[in-house]
Amino acid sequence: MSIIEVNNLSKTFTYYEKKAGLRHSWRHLFHREELERHAVSQISFNIEQGEAVAFIGPNGAGKTTTLKMLTGILHPTSGHASVLGYTPWERAKAFKRNFAIVMGQKSQLWWDLPANESIYLNKCIYDIEDRIYQDTLDELAEMLDVTRLLGVQVRRLSLGERMKMEIIAALIHQPKLLFLDEPTLGLDYASQKKVRQFLRSYNEQKQATIILTSHYMKDIQDVCSRAIVIAGGKIAFDGRIDAMKKAFGDYKRVKVRFYEPWKEEEVYQWLGAHAVVHAHHGDTLDLQVEHEAIKTVSRRLIEHSGVEDWSIEEEPIEESIERIYVQQSKERGLNVGQEQSRAAELQSLEA
Numbered sequence: 001m002s003i004i005e006v007n008n009l010s011k012t013f014t015y016y017e018k019k020a021g022l023r024h025s026w027r028h029l030f031h032r033e034e035l036e037r038h039a040v041s042q043i044s045f046n047i048e049q050g051e052a053v054a055f056i057g058p059n060g061a062g063k064t065t066t067l068k069m070l071t072g073i074l075h076p077t078s079g080h081a082s083v084l085g086y087t088p089w090e091r092a093k094a095f096k097r098n099f100a101i102v103m104g105q106k107s108q109l110w111w112d113l114p115a116n117e118s119i120y121l122n123k124c125i126y127d128i129e130d131r132i133y134q135d136t137l138d139e140l141a142e143m144l145d146v147t148r149l150l151g152v153q154v155r156r157l158s159l160g161e162r163m164k165m166e167i168i169a170a171l172i173h174q175p176k177l178l179f180l181d182e183p184t185l186g187l188d189y190a191s192q193k194k195v196r197q198f199l200r201s202y203n204e205q206k207q208a209t210i211i212l213t214s215h216y217m218k219d220i221q222d223v224c225s226r227a228i229v230i231a232g233g234k235i236a237f238d239g240r241i242d243a244m245k246k247a248f249g250d251y252k253r254v255k256v257r258f259y260e261p262w263k264e265e266e267v268y269q270w271l272g273a274h275a276v277v278h279a280h281h282g283d284t285l286d287l288q289v290e291h292e293a294i295k296t297v298s299r300r301l302i303e304h305s306g307v308e309d310w311s312i313e314e315e316p317i318e319e320s321i322e323r324i325y326v327q328q329s330k331e332r333g334l335n336v337g338q339e340q341s342r343a344a345e346l347q348s349l350e351a
């Protein structure tokens with residue numbers, strides 16, 4: 001049996017909208033227009049024990065809403081889900097003991113106390129035996145390189161150190177399933193790297209299942225092997241990460257600065273079909289370049305005397321996801337035969 005089974009899960013929020021101003025506030029007292037938002041619409045997927053899955057999508061796609069339903073914080077409007085064999089929103093005690101959730105924007109640590117006091121509180125809540133508690137704490141603190149900081153007041157820790165303590169507090173009861181919502185948000189590069197390395201080795205060593213949402217492609221690539229892309233509340237892609245990149249375009253972003261403002265026609269003449277201008281501001285140029293064309297474009301940039309400086313970056317995840325979404329919408333307009341051949345193409349990429 002899969003550790004997570006989701007069948008046609010949907011969540012619709014009902015809310016009210018009020019225009020600004022006193023007149024509208026007065027009207028709102030007597031007449032409120034009820035609106036609906038379909039945050040998640042009939043999604044289905046399974047996740048197996050030990051998988052590390054990225055749950056990704058643009059802002060407002062429905063990621064947090066789905067995680068909240070899978071952890072029992074929200075009731076769905078319709079559909080079914082089974083997590084660790086339980087229906088999450090029934091919130092059985094045994095279910096709560098076996099998963100953990102870490103939210104980059106929410107803390108479970110007591111601000112004025114040292115982190116080890118909050119972690120100790122979790123020991124009491126989960127009724128962890130002394131020896132097991134100490135061994136787990138030592139192991140996690142060593143893996144995350146924060147042993148010397150366990151006794152420091154949480155508000156005196158850096159953002160990265162605090163996130164590492166959050167992870168220890170979440171994992172102290174050795175859950176089989178870990179949900180992470182933007183765990184590297186706002187962290188410096190070194191802390192992001194440490195958190196990613198930790199999650200990867202924790203997943204491999206303990207066979208713990210990880211569901212991760214993040215806007216950083218590096219988090220997704222380094223920690224997970226599978227991605228579920230959600231856009232507009234619907235699943236737009238579910239498969240291996242390398243298949244996702246191949247299927248929807250593996251692009252880089254090349255940023256170029258010229259000595260003088262550039263001429264668009266000139267750039268197209270010089271780079272040909274290898275690059276598409278994504279944005280331009282006076283003497284700077286933002287190019288979208290296919291992975292295979294990077295060598296050619298780099299050579300031409302080196303040879304061009306008008307180029308002052310340039311850099312190559314990963315394409316922002318939001319943009320590849322947007323492309324997936326656009327492509328999926330187009331495909332829905334295609335006939336059945338075309339959709340079937342597209343599905344076969346994706347399957348062959350995954351194989």
Ligand SMILES: Nc1ncnc2c1ncn2[C@@H]1O[C@H](COP(=O)(O)OP(=O)(O)OP(=O)(O)O)[C@@H](O)[C@H]1O
Nearest residue numbers: 013015037039057058059060061062063064065066
């Ligand atoms: N309590 C609520 N009432 C009304 N609408 C809501 C509520 N919570 C979420 N929504 C809406 O549901 C949609 C999905 O929200 P959700 O927070 O799941 O997105 P997300 O993919 O996590 O986005 P982000 O990456 O920005 O965190 C959004 O349009 C949001 O405005």
